Amino acid sequence: MGLDFTVVPDYFGMLLLGMGWTVAITISAGLLSFFGGILFAVIALYGHWALRLPFRAFAFLFMGTPLLLQLFLIYFGLIQIGIDLPAFVAGVIGLGLHFAVYNSELIQASILAVDKGQYEGARTLGLSRGQTLRRIVIPQAVRAVIPPMGNNMIALLKDSALVSVIGVAELTLAAQQAISRTYRPFEFYLAAAFCYYIINLALEAGLRRLERRIAASR
Amino acid sequence: MTDQAFVTIKNAAKSFGALQVLKDINLTVERGQIVAIIGPSGSGKSTLLRAINELDPLTSGEVWLEGVQVNKTLPHRQYEAHVNQVRQDIGMVFQHFNLFPHLTVRGNITLAPRMLKGLSEDEANKLAEEQLAKVGLAEKIDEYPSRLSGGQKQRVAIARALAMKPKVMLFDEATSALDPELVEEVNLVMKQLAEEHMTMIIVTHEMDFAASVCDRVLFMDQGVVVEEGPPSVIFENPQEERTRNFLRKHLSR
Ligand SMILES: Nc1ncnc2c1ncn2[C@@H]1O[C@H](COP(=O)(O)OP(=O)(O)OP(=O)(O)O)[C@@H](O)[C@H]1O
Ligand SMILES: [Mg+2]
Numbered sequence: 071m072g073l074d075f076t077v078v079p080d081y082f083g084m085l086l087l088g089m090g091w092t093v094a095i096t097i098s099a100g101l102l103s104f105f106g107g108i109l110f111a112v113i114a115l116y117g118h119w120a121l122r123l124p125f126r127a128f129a130f131l132f133m134g135t136p137l138l139l140q141l142f143l144i145y146f147g148l149i150q151i152g153i154d155l156p157a158f159v160a161g162v163i164g165l166g167l168h169f170a171v172y173n174s175e176l177i178q179a180s181i182l183a184v185d186k187g188q189y190e191g192a193r194t195l196g197l198s199r200g201q202t203l204r205r206i207v208i209p210q211a212v213r214a215v216i217p218p219m220g221n222n223m224i225a226l227l228k229d230s231a232l233v234s235v236i237g238v239a240e241l242t243l244a245a246q247q248a249i250s251r252t253y254r255p256f257e258f259y260l261a262a263a264f265c266y267y268i269i270n271l272a273l274e275a276g277l278r279r280l281e282r283r284i285a286a287s288r
Numbered sequence: 289m290t291d292q293a294f295v296t297i298k299n300a301a302k303s304f305g306a307l308q309v310l311k312d313i314n315l316t317v318e319r320g321q322i323v324a325i326i327g328p329s330g331s332g333k334s335t336l337l338r339a340i341n342e343l344d345p346l347t348s349g350e351v352w353l354e355g356v357q358v359n360k361t362l363p364h365r366q367y368e369a370h371v372n373q374v375r376q377d378i379g380m381v382f383q384h385f386n387l388f389p390h391l392t393v394r395g396n397i398t399l400a401p402r403m404l405k406g407l408s409e410d411e412a413n414k415l416a417e418e419q420l421a422k423v424g425l426a427e428k429i430d431e432y433p434s435r436l437s438g439g440q441k442q443r444v445a446i447a448r449a450l451a452m453k454p455k456v457m458l459f460d461e462a463t464s465a466l467d468p469e470l471v472e473e474v475n476l477v478m479k480q481l482a483e484e485h486m487t488m489i490i491v492t493h494e495m496d497f498a499a500s501v502c503d504r505v506l507f508m509d510q511g512v513v514v515e516e517g518p519p520s521v522i523f524e525n526p527q528e529e530r531t532r533n534f535l536r537k538h539l540s541r
Contacts (some may be wrong), residue, residue, distance in 0.1 A: 191386030192444075195375035195400035197451060198368060205399065209390045212419060286432040287390045 074254065078261050081248040085286060086260075088244025089265050095161055095240055096227045096269070102166025104219070107173025108208060114178055116203070132171040138232055140164050145236040161233030171227045176218050179210035205255050220277040227273060228266065242264055292352055294319040294487060295340070295456055300349035300512075302335055309335045310346070311511040317456070320485035324498035324519075327508035328534060333491045336508070337458050340489065341378040342371050344375040353377060376404060381455040383465050384529040387433040387448070390497030391418065394429045397448045405452075418445035423477050438472030443477055462494060483508060495538055499523050509533045 078085075113125050132140065147159035155163070184207050192202040212219075234243035243264035249255045293316035302310035312381045317323050325333045337345040341531060342352055342359060351358040358374050360367070388396050397419055398412035407415065420426045423443035433441055442462055459478065463471040475497055481488065482501045492498050498505055498519060505522040507515045507530075515528045523539070526532050 187382060187384055187386040187387075188388065190382065191388065192341065192378075193382040194341060194375055194378070196404050198372050198373050199401060201403060205403070206388055206390075207354070210388075213390055285389075286434055287392075288435065 073256060075257050077263075078257055081244075081252075084244050084248055085231055085241065085261060085265060087197055088239060088241035088262075089269065091240040091244075092227070092230055092231050092266075093236060093269060095158070095233060096163065096273075097228045098162040098221070099165035099230070100223050100226055100234075102162060103169035103222065104111070106166060106170030106184050107219070108212065110170055110174035111177035111181060111211075112203070112208075113175060126225050129171045129174070132168050136163065137168050137229055138235065140168060141232060141236055151176060157237045158237060161230075161238045165226055165230060165233065168229075169222050171221050173215075173219050174205065174214040176222075177208075181207055183214070184210050206265075206268065207283070210288075213288050216277070216281055218286060220274075223277070224270060224273060227269060233264075241280045290349045291529045293317060293357060294321075294354055295489070296342070296350070296352040297336075297340070298350040300336065300339060300346050300351070302332070302339060302344065302347050308509050310339070313349070313511075314511055315506065315513070317487060317489060319487055321484075321504065322482050322488045322490065322502045324502040324505045325489065325491045325508060325540075326495065326498060326505060327514075328491070328532070330509045333508055334460050337380075337460050337489060340374050340456075340458060343380075352471050357467045360396075362403055372404075376400075376452050377453035377455040379452060381442070381445050381449055381457065381459045381462045382487055383461040385433075385438075385465075387441055387445055389433050392424070392430050393436075393444050393491055396433070397445060397451045401447075401451050415451050416447075419451045420444070422450070422480070423447045424473075427511075437470060438466045439473045442466065446474075446477055446481075448479075456489065457481065459488065459492070461492040461493060463497075494522065495535070505532065511532070 108285055110125065110129070114129070117125065141161065141164040144164045145155065145157060148155060148160075187264055188210065190207045191204055197205070230240060231242040234240060234246065237243070241262050245258040248258045252258070295315070298314040300310050300313040302307070303372070311341050311438070313336060315323070325336065325372060327333055331503065335344050338351040339346045340358065353374060356374060362370055366423055386538060388399070389401065394413065394416050397416040401407045401415055402412045405540055414428060417426060420429055423446055425440060425443055425447070428436060428440060428444070433444065436444065448523070462478070463474050471494070475494075478490070479501055490498070490502065504516060504517055505519050507522060507526070507528070509530050515522060515531045522531065523535065526535060
Protein backbone atom coordinates (compact mmCIF):
# COMPACT_ATOMS: atom_id res chain seq x y z
CA MET A 71 0.00 0.00 0.00
CA GLY A 72 1.47 3.33 -1.09
CA LEU A 73 1.36 6.60 0.77
CA ASP A 74 -1.78 8.66 0.40
CA PHE A 75 -1.85 12.02 2.09
CA THR A 76 -5.22 12.94 0.61
CA VAL A 77 -6.94 11.38 3.65
CA VAL A 78 -5.27 13.82 6.01
CA PRO A 79 -7.45 16.87 5.24
CA ASP A 80 -10.57 14.89 6.22
CA TYR A 81 -9.20 14.70 9.76
CA PHE A 82 -7.96 18.24 9.78
CA GLY A 83 -10.47 19.32 12.42
CA MET A 84 -9.52 16.43 14.65
CA LEU A 85 -5.84 17.21 14.39
CA LEU A 86 -6.48 20.89 14.98
CA LEU A 87 -8.44 20.07 18.11
CA GLY A 88 -5.59 17.85 19.25
CA MET A 89 -3.19 20.67 18.58
CA GLY A 90 -5.38 22.95 20.69
CA TRP A 91 -5.22 20.51 23.59
CA THR A 92 -1.47 20.16 23.22
CA VAL A 93 -1.09 23.94 23.36
CA ALA A 94 -3.42 24.13 26.35
CA ILE A 95 -1.49 21.45 28.23
CA THR A 96 1.86 22.99 27.36
CA ILE A 97 0.81 26.44 28.52
CA SER A 98 -0.87 25.21 31.74
CA ALA A 99 1.92 22.83 32.66
CA GLY A 100 4.49 25.42 31.57
CA LEU A 101 3.03 28.01 33.94
CA LEU A 102 2.87 25.43 36.73
CA SER A 103 6.48 24.44 36.10
CA PHE A 104 7.55 28.11 36.12
CA PHE A 105 5.88 29.18 39.34
CA GLY A 106 6.37 25.76 40.91
CA GLY A 107 10.05 25.98 40.00
CA ILE A 108 10.39 29.28 41.84
CA LEU A 109 8.50 27.96 44.86
CA PHE A 110 10.54 24.75 44.99
CA ALA A 111 13.79 26.70 44.68
CA VAL A 112 12.84 28.90 47.62
CA ILE A 113 11.84 25.87 49.69
CA ALA A 114 15.06 24.05 48.83
CA LEU A 115 17.22 27.04 49.73
CA TYR A 116 15.39 28.72 52.57
CA GLY A 117 12.69 26.31 53.73
CA HIS A 118 12.45 24.94 57.24
CA TRP A 119 14.02 21.48 57.37
CA ALA A 120 10.60 19.95 57.99
CA LEU A 121 9.65 21.23 54.56
CA ARG A 122 13.03 20.80 52.91
CA LEU A 123 13.50 17.09 53.61
CA PRO A 124 10.18 15.90 52.18
CA PHE A 125 10.82 18.20 49.25
CA ARG A 126 14.14 16.48 48.62
CA ALA A 127 12.39 13.13 48.47
CA PHE A 128 9.76 14.58 46.18
CA ALA A 129 12.37 16.11 43.87
CA PHE A 130 14.24 12.82 43.75
CA LEU A 131 11.04 11.01 42.82
CA PHE A 132 10.35 13.39 39.97
CA MET A 133 13.89 13.51 38.62
CA GLY A 134 14.76 9.86 39.10
CA THR A 135 11.73 8.07 37.72
CA PRO A 136 10.06 8.00 34.29
CA LEU A 137 7.56 10.74 33.58
CA LEU A 138 5.21 8.11 32.18
CA LEU A 139 5.17 6.35 35.53
CA GLN A 140 4.51 9.63 37.29
CA LEU A 141 1.51 10.26 35.06
CA PHE A 142 0.14 6.79 35.81
CA LEU A 143 0.69 7.37 39.50
CA ILE A 144 -1.17 10.68 39.49
CA TYR A 145 -4.01 9.59 37.23
CA PHE A 146 -4.61 5.95 38.22
CA GLY A 147 -2.82 5.76 41.57
CA LEU A 148 -4.42 8.71 43.31
CA ILE A 149 -7.91 7.36 42.68
CA GLN A 150 -7.17 4.70 45.27
CA ILE A 151 -6.80 7.34 47.94
CA GLY A 152 -9.94 9.10 46.78
CA ILE A 153 -8.40 11.72 44.48
CA ASP A 154 -10.05 11.30 41.12
CA LEU A 155 -8.56 13.88 38.77
CA PRO A 156 -9.77 14.54 35.24
CA ALA A 157 -7.15 13.31 32.75
CA PHE A 158 -6.29 16.82 31.60
CA VAL A 159 -5.69 18.01 35.17
CA ALA A 160 -3.65 14.92 36.02
CA GLY A 161 -1.57 15.48 32.88
CA VAL A 162 -0.96 19.13 33.66
CA ILE A 163 0.00 18.35 37.26
CA GLY A 164 2.32 15.53 36.24
CA LEU A 165 4.08 17.45 33.48
CA GLY A 166 4.05 20.69 35.46
CA LEU A 167 5.57 19.23 38.63
CA HIS A 168 8.08 17.18 36.69
CA PHE A 169 9.46 20.22 34.92
CA ALA A 170 9.06 22.40 38.00
CA VAL A 171 11.68 20.22 39.65
CA TYR A 172 14.06 20.78 36.73
CA ASN A 173 13.35 24.51 36.68
CA SER A 174 13.90 24.62 40.42
CA GLU A 175 17.43 23.27 39.99
CA LEU A 176 18.18 26.05 37.51
CA ILE A 177 16.66 28.76 39.68
CA GLN A 178 18.43 27.57 42.84
CA ALA A 179 21.82 27.86 41.20
CA SER A 180 20.82 31.20 39.75
CA ILE A 181 19.66 32.57 43.11
CA LEU A 182 22.98 31.58 44.66
CA ALA A 183 24.79 33.40 41.86
CA VAL A 184 23.07 36.75 42.50
CA ASP A 185 25.70 39.25 43.55
CA LYS A 186 25.88 39.91 47.26
CA GLY A 187 25.88 43.62 46.48
CA GLN A 188 22.26 43.21 45.43
CA TYR A 189 21.29 42.00 48.90
CA GLU A 190 23.29 44.79 50.48
CA GLY A 191 21.75 47.42 48.24
CA ALA A 192 18.27 46.24 49.12
CA ARG A 193 18.81 45.65 52.85
CA THR A 194 20.47 49.05 53.17
CA LEU A 195 17.28 50.69 51.92
CA GLY A 196 15.40 48.91 54.70
CA LEU A 197 13.93 45.97 52.79
CA SER A 198 13.49 42.82 54.85
CA ARG A 199 15.00 39.48 53.86
CA GLY A 200 11.70 38.34 52.37
CA GLN A 201 11.14 41.57 50.48
CA THR A 202 14.68 41.42 49.13
CA LEU A 203 14.17 37.87 47.96
CA ARG A 204 10.81 38.61 46.33
CA ARG A 205 11.55 41.91 44.69
CA ILE A 206 15.26 41.82 43.98
CA VAL A 207 16.82 38.37 44.06
CA ILE A 208 14.17 36.13 42.48
CA PRO A 209 13.35 38.45 39.57
CA GLN A 210 17.05 38.63 38.69
CA ALA A 211 17.63 34.91 39.20
CA VAL A 212 14.68 34.04 36.98
CA ARG A 213 15.77 36.41 34.21
CA ALA A 214 19.20 34.82 34.18
CA VAL A 215 17.79 31.35 33.48
CA ILE A 216 15.15 32.23 30.90
CA PRO A 217 17.15 30.54 28.08
CA PRO A 218 17.61 27.15 29.81
CA MET A 219 14.08 27.29 31.20
CA GLY A 220 12.97 27.90 27.63
CA ASN A 221 14.66 24.65 26.66
CA ASN A 222 12.73 22.94 29.43
CA MET A 223 9.50 24.36 27.95
CA ILE A 224 10.36 22.87 24.59
CA ALA A 225 11.08 19.53 26.25
CA LEU A 226 7.75 19.87 28.04
CA LEU A 227 5.95 20.42 24.76
CA LYS A 228 7.44 17.26 23.32
CA ASP A 229 6.81 15.22 26.46
CA SER A 230 3.20 16.37 26.48
CA ALA A 231 2.63 13.54 23.95
CA LEU A 232 2.89 11.18 26.92
CA VAL A 233 -0.43 12.33 28.36
CA SER A 234 -2.12 10.59 25.42
CA VAL A 235 -1.70 7.39 27.43
CA ILE A 236 -4.04 8.62 30.15
CA GLY A 237 -6.57 9.58 27.53
CA VAL A 238 -6.12 13.30 26.98
CA ALA A 239 -7.20 13.96 23.41
CA GLU A 240 -4.09 15.90 22.49
CA LEU A 241 -2.25 15.81 19.22
CA THR A 242 -0.68 12.35 19.49
CA LEU A 243 -3.91 10.74 20.60
CA ALA A 244 -5.81 12.59 17.86
CA ALA A 245 -3.38 11.17 15.32
CA GLN A 246 -3.81 7.69 16.76
CA GLN A 247 -7.57 8.00 16.53
CA ALA A 248 -7.33 9.08 12.91
CA ILE A 249 -5.01 6.12 12.26
CA SER A 250 -7.37 3.65 13.89
CA ARG A 251 -10.02 4.74 11.40
CA THR A 252 -7.89 5.01 8.28
CA TYR A 253 -5.03 2.60 8.93
CA ARG A 254 -2.61 5.23 7.67
CA PRO A 255 -0.03 5.55 10.47
CA PHE A 256 2.75 7.06 8.39
CA GLU A 257 0.61 9.88 7.02
CA PHE A 258 -0.94 10.82 10.35
CA TYR A 259 2.15 10.48 12.50
CA LEU A 260 3.95 12.64 9.98
CA ALA A 261 1.10 15.15 10.02
CA ALA A 262 1.24 15.19 13.83
CA ALA A 263 5.01 15.66 13.74
CA PHE A 264 4.48 18.61 11.44
CA CYS A 265 1.96 20.08 13.89
CA TYR A 266 4.43 19.71 16.79
CA TYR A 267 7.00 21.42 14.66
CA ILE A 268 4.67 24.38 14.09
CA ILE A 269 3.96 24.74 17.81
CA ASN A 270 7.65 24.44 18.51
CA LEU A 271 8.47 27.23 16.07
CA ALA A 272 5.89 29.48 17.71
CA LEU A 273 7.24 28.65 21.18
CA GLU A 274 10.81 29.35 20.16
CA ALA A 275 9.83 32.63 18.54
CA GLY A 276 8.04 33.61 21.74
CA LEU A 277 11.06 32.71 23.84
CA ARG A 278 13.40 34.68 21.62
CA ARG A 279 11.15 37.71 21.89
CA LEU A 280 11.07 37.36 25.65
CA GLU A 281 14.86 37.12 25.78
CA ARG A 282 15.20 40.24 23.67
CA ARG A 283 12.73 42.10 25.84
CA ILE A 284 14.57 41.34 29.05
CA ALA A 285 18.04 41.84 27.58
CA ALA A 286 18.33 45.39 28.88
CA SER A 287 17.11 44.47 32.34
CA ARG A 288 19.87 42.05 33.16
CA MET B 289 20.16 60.64 75.39
CA THR B 290 20.08 64.34 74.61
CA ASP B 291 23.75 64.77 75.43
CA GLN B 292 24.65 62.57 72.49
CA ALA B 293 25.84 63.70 69.10
CA PHE B 294 23.72 63.01 66.02
CA VAL B 295 25.76 59.92 65.18
CA THR B 296 27.70 58.34 68.02
CA ILE B 297 29.95 55.33 67.86
CA LYS B 298 31.17 54.17 71.24
CA ASN B 299 33.96 51.69 71.93
CA ALA B 300 33.34 49.94 68.67
CA ALA B 301 35.15 46.65 68.20
CA LYS B 302 34.74 44.10 65.46
CA SER B 303 36.37 40.78 64.75
CA PHE B 304 36.04 38.45 61.82
CA GLY B 305 36.92 35.19 63.52
CA ALA B 306 40.36 35.67 65.01
CA LEU B 307 41.04 38.81 63.01
CA GLN B 308 40.33 41.97 64.97
CA VAL B 309 39.41 44.58 62.40
CA LEU B 310 38.14 47.42 64.62
CA LYS B 311 39.59 48.15 68.03
CA ASP B 312 37.84 50.49 70.41
CA ILE B 313 36.75 53.15 67.95
CA ASN B 314 34.93 56.25 69.08
CA LEU B 315 33.37 58.68 66.68
CA THR B 316 30.80 61.42 66.94
CA VAL B 317 29.24 63.27 64.05
CA GLU B 318 27.05 66.29 64.57
CA ARG B 319 24.01 67.00 62.45
CA GLY B 320 25.11 68.47 59.14
CA GLN B 321 28.73 67.53 59.65
CA ILE B 322 30.78 65.83 56.99
CA VAL B 323 33.41 63.41 58.12
CA ALA B 324 35.95 61.73 55.88
CA ILE B 325 37.57 58.43 56.80
CA ILE B 326 40.92 57.79 55.18
CA GLY B 327 43.53 55.11 55.69
CA PRO B 328 45.38 52.28 54.03
CA SER B 329 43.69 49.29 52.48
CA GLY B 330 42.51 46.81 55.10
CA SER B 331 42.52 49.36 57.92
CA GLY B 332 38.84 48.78 58.62
CA LYS B 333 37.22 51.80 56.98
CA SER B 334 34.51 49.88 55.18
CA THR B 335 33.91 47.69 58.19
CA LEU B 336 33.34 50.76 60.37
CA LEU B 337 30.98 52.28 57.83
CA ARG B 338 29.09 49.02 57.45
CA ALA B 339 28.77 48.74 61.21
CA ILE B 340 26.81 51.99 61.24
CA ASN B 341 23.88 50.42 59.37
CA GLU B 342 24.35 46.90 60.74
CA LEU B 343 25.56 45.38 57.49
CA ASP B 344 28.55 44.17 59.51
CA PRO B 345 27.34 44.28 63.13
CA LEU B 346 29.91 45.19 65.76
CA THR B 347 31.28 42.53 68.07
CA SER B 348 31.01 45.03 70.91
CA GLY B 349 30.31 48.71 71.33
CA GLU B 350 27.39 50.93 70.41
CA VAL B 351 26.10 52.81 67.41
CA TRP B 352 23.55 55.56 67.96
CA LEU B 353 21.65 57.68 65.49
CA GLU B 354 19.69 60.64 66.83
CA GLY B 355 19.11 59.06 70.22
CA VAL B 356 18.23 55.61 68.82
CA GLN B 357 20.61 52.74 69.32
CA VAL B 358 21.12 51.11 65.96
CA ASN B 359 22.81 47.91 67.15
CA LYS B 360 20.33 46.96 69.85
CA THR B 361 20.36 43.44 71.21
CA LEU B 362 16.87 42.12 70.60
CA PRO B 363 15.17 38.78 69.97
CA HIS B 364 15.58 37.82 66.33
CA ARG B 365 12.24 39.01 64.95
CA GLN B 366 12.28 42.30 66.80
CA TYR B 367 15.89 42.84 65.80
CA GLU B 368 15.03 42.37 62.13
CA ALA B 369 12.12 44.79 62.36
CA HIS B 370 14.25 47.31 64.23
CA VAL B 371 17.11 47.12 61.76
CA ASN B 372 14.79 47.42 58.76
CA GLN B 373 13.35 50.53 60.37
CA VAL B 374 16.61 52.31 61.25
CA ARG B 375 18.20 51.50 57.91
CA GLN B 376 15.56 53.67 56.28
CA ASP B 377 17.24 56.61 57.96
CA ILE B 378 20.75 55.67 56.85
CA GLY B 379 21.54 56.04 53.18
CA MET B 380 24.46 54.08 51.83
CA VAL B 381 26.34 54.39 48.57
CA PHE B 382 28.65 51.58 47.49
CA GLN B 383 31.75 51.42 45.38
CA HIS B 384 29.99 49.19 42.86
CA PHE B 385 26.66 51.07 42.91
CA ASN B 386 24.53 47.99 43.58
CA LEU B 387 21.73 49.25 41.38
CA PHE B 388 19.01 46.70 40.65
CA PRO B 389 19.59 45.72 37.01
CA HIS B 390 16.08 44.35 36.47
CA LEU B 391 14.45 47.66 37.35
CA THR B 392 14.54 50.94 35.47
CA VAL B 393 16.03 54.00 37.10
CA ARG B 394 12.51 54.89 38.17
CA GLY B 395 11.99 51.43 39.62
CA ASN B 396 15.27 51.58 41.50
CA ILE B 397 14.32 54.85 43.12
CA THR B 398 10.65 54.22 43.83
CA LEU B 399 10.88 50.62 45.08
CA ALA B 400 11.75 51.28 48.71
CA PRO B 401 9.63 54.42 49.21
CA ARG B 402 6.62 52.57 47.79
CA MET B 403 7.17 49.37 49.73
CA LEU B 404 8.31 50.83 53.01
CA LYS B 405 6.78 54.26 53.22
CA GLY B 406 3.52 53.48 51.47
CA LEU B 407 3.88 56.17 48.83
CA SER B 408 1.34 56.06 46.02
CA GLU B 409 2.59 55.56 42.48
CA ASP B 410 2.15 59.25 41.71
CA GLU B 411 3.93 60.37 44.85
CA ALA B 412 6.77 57.97 44.22
CA ASN B 413 7.10 59.08 40.59
CA LYS B 414 7.24 62.69 41.66
CA LEU B 415 9.88 61.82 44.23
CA ALA B 416 11.94 59.97 41.62
CA GLU B 417 11.74 62.93 39.26
CA GLU B 418 12.83 65.32 42.01
CA GLN B 419 15.75 63.20 43.10
CA LEU B 420 16.90 62.56 39.55
CA ALA B 421 16.73 66.25 38.70
CA LYS B 422 18.95 66.82 41.71
CA VAL B 423 21.65 64.51 40.39
CA GLY B 424 21.16 65.85 36.85
CA LEU B 425 19.67 62.71 35.32
CA ALA B 426 16.02 63.60 34.83
CA GLU B 427 16.08 62.32 31.24
CA LYS B 428 17.28 58.84 32.26
CA ILE B 429 14.24 57.96 34.34
CA ASP B 430 13.07 55.14 32.08
CA GLU B 431 16.47 53.67 31.27
CA TYR B 432 17.77 50.44 32.68
CA PRO B 433 21.03 50.68 34.65
CA SER B 434 22.83 48.64 31.99
CA ARG B 435 22.44 51.62 29.65
CA LEU B 436 24.14 54.09 31.99
CA SER B 437 27.78 55.05 32.41
CA GLY B 438 29.49 54.37 35.75
CA GLY B 439 29.15 57.98 36.83
CA GLN B 440 25.48 58.00 35.93
CA LYS B 441 24.93 54.74 37.79
CA GLN B 442 26.48 56.16 40.90
CA ARG B 443 24.38 59.31 40.68
CA VAL B 444 21.26 57.15 40.38
CA ALA B 445 22.43 55.17 43.41
CA ILE B 446 22.74 58.43 45.32
CA ALA B 447 19.28 59.51 44.17
CA ARG B 448 17.91 56.13 45.28
CA ALA B 449 19.39 56.56 48.74
CA LEU B 450 18.19 60.17 49.00
CA ALA B 451 14.64 59.17 48.06
CA MET B 452 14.34 57.56 51.49
CA LYS B 453 15.05 60.97 53.05
CA PRO B 454 17.84 59.59 55.21
CA LYS B 455 19.21 61.37 58.24
CA VAL B 456 22.76 60.45 57.33
CA MET B 457 24.51 59.30 54.17
CA LEU B 458 27.37 56.82 54.13
CA PHE B 459 29.68 56.69 51.13
CA ASP B 460 32.10 53.79 50.74
CA GLU B 461 34.58 54.81 48.07
CA ALA B 462 31.81 56.05 45.82
CA THR B 463 34.21 57.03 43.05
CA SER B 464 36.91 54.35 43.18
CA ALA B 465 35.32 52.12 40.57
CA LEU B 466 34.87 54.98 38.12
CA ASP B 467 36.96 55.98 35.14
CA PRO B 468 38.87 59.12 36.09
CA GLU B 469 36.85 61.36 33.82
CA LEU B 470 33.61 60.31 35.53
CA VAL B 471 34.73 61.01 39.08
CA GLU B 472 34.00 64.70 38.99
CA GLU B 473 30.28 64.40 38.21
CA VAL B 474 29.81 62.24 41.30
CA ASN B 475 31.95 64.51 43.44
CA LEU B 476 29.82 67.44 42.33
CA VAL B 477 26.67 65.73 43.54
CA MET B 478 28.31 65.03 46.89
CA LYS B 479 29.46 68.63 47.16
CA GLN B 480 25.93 69.77 46.48
CA LEU B 481 24.69 67.54 49.31
CA ALA B 482 27.33 69.09 51.53
CA GLU B 483 25.96 72.54 50.71
CA GLU B 484 22.52 71.32 51.72
CA HIS B 485 24.01 70.26 55.07
CA MET B 486 23.40 66.58 54.65
CA THR B 487 25.17 64.67 57.40
CA MET B 488 27.73 62.47 55.65
CA ILE B 489 30.40 59.96 56.50
CA ILE B 490 32.65 59.44 53.53
CA VAL B 491 35.26 56.74 53.11
CA THR B 492 37.54 57.93 50.35
CA HIS B 493 40.96 57.64 48.76
CA GLU B 494 40.64 61.09 47.23
CA MET B 495 42.49 63.39 49.54
CA ASP B 496 41.70 66.55 47.57
CA PHE B 497 38.03 65.83 47.74
CA ALA B 498 38.20 65.08 51.46
CA ALA B 499 40.10 68.29 52.04
CA SER B 500 37.64 70.40 50.09
CA VAL B 501 34.29 69.17 51.45
CA CYS B 502 34.84 67.66 54.86
CA ASP B 503 34.64 69.26 58.27
CA ARG B 504 36.68 66.55 59.87
CA VAL B 505 39.04 63.83 58.75
CA LEU B 506 39.72 60.53 60.52
CA PHE B 507 42.87 58.65 59.71
CA MET B 508 42.50 54.93 60.44
CA ASP B 509 45.17 52.28 60.48
CA GLN B 510 44.96 48.66 61.62
CA GLY B 511 41.54 49.08 63.17
CA VAL B 512 42.18 52.17 65.23
CA VAL B 513 41.66 55.88 64.66
CA VAL B 514 45.24 57.10 64.62
CA GLU B 515 44.43 60.75 64.28
CA GLU B 516 41.47 62.98 63.67
CA GLY B 517 40.92 66.66 63.14
CA PRO B 518 39.99 69.34 60.63
CA PRO B 519 41.38 68.75 57.13
CA SER B 520 43.78 71.67 57.52
CA VAL B 521 45.49 69.90 60.40
CA ILE B 522 45.36 66.34 59.09
CA PHE B 523 46.55 67.18 55.60
CA GLU B 524 48.93 70.02 56.31
CA ASN B 525 50.18 69.41 59.78
CA PRO B 526 49.58 65.80 60.84
CA GLN B 527 50.85 64.96 64.30
CA GLU B 528 51.34 61.22 63.93
CA GLU B 529 54.13 59.51 62.08
CA ARG B 530 51.75 56.94 60.59
CA THR B 531 49.51 59.67 59.19
CA ARG B 532 52.49 61.43 57.63
CA ASN B 533 53.68 58.20 56.02
CA PHE B 534 50.27 57.50 54.58
CA LEU B 535 49.80 60.99 53.25
CA ARG B 536 53.25 61.07 51.71
CA LYS B 537 52.21 58.14 49.52
CA HIS B 538 48.77 59.47 48.70
CA LEU B 539 49.30 63.19 48.19
CA SER B 540 52.22 62.80 45.83
CA ARG B 541 50.14 61.71 42.90
N1 LIG C 1 33.38 39.58 55.79
C1 LIG C 1 34.68 39.52 56.15
N2 LIG C 1 35.20 38.37 56.60
C2 LIG C 1 36.49 38.28 56.99
N3 LIG C 1 37.35 39.31 56.96
C3 LIG C 1 36.90 40.49 56.52
C4 LIG C 1 35.54 40.66 56.09
N4 LIG C 1 35.38 41.94 55.71
C5 LIG C 1 36.57 42.54 55.89
N5 LIG C 1 37.48 41.67 56.37
C6 LIG C 1 38.87 42.01 56.72
O1 LIG C 1 38.84 43.07 57.60
C7 LIG C 1 39.91 43.97 57.33
C8 LIG C 1 39.39 45.35 57.12
O2 LIG C 1 38.63 45.36 55.93
P1 LIG C 1 37.90 46.65 55.38
O3 LIG C 1 37.19 46.24 54.16
O4 LIG C 1 37.11 47.29 56.45
O5 LIG C 1 39.14 47.57 55.01
P2 LIG C 1 39.16 48.94 54.24
O6 LIG C 1 39.86 49.89 55.12
O7 LIG C 1 37.80 49.30 53.80
O8 LIG C 1 40.08 48.61 53.00
P3 LIG C 1 39.98 49.11 51.48
O9 LIG C 1 40.59 50.46 51.43
O10 LIG C 1 40.79 48.11 50.73
O11 LIG C 1 38.55 49.09 51.09
C9 LIG C 1 40.65 43.39 56.15
O12 LIG C 1 41.76 42.68 56.64
C10 LIG C 1 39.66 42.46 55.53
O13 LIG C 1 40.32 41.39 54.90
MG1 LIG D 1 36.83 49.41 51.92
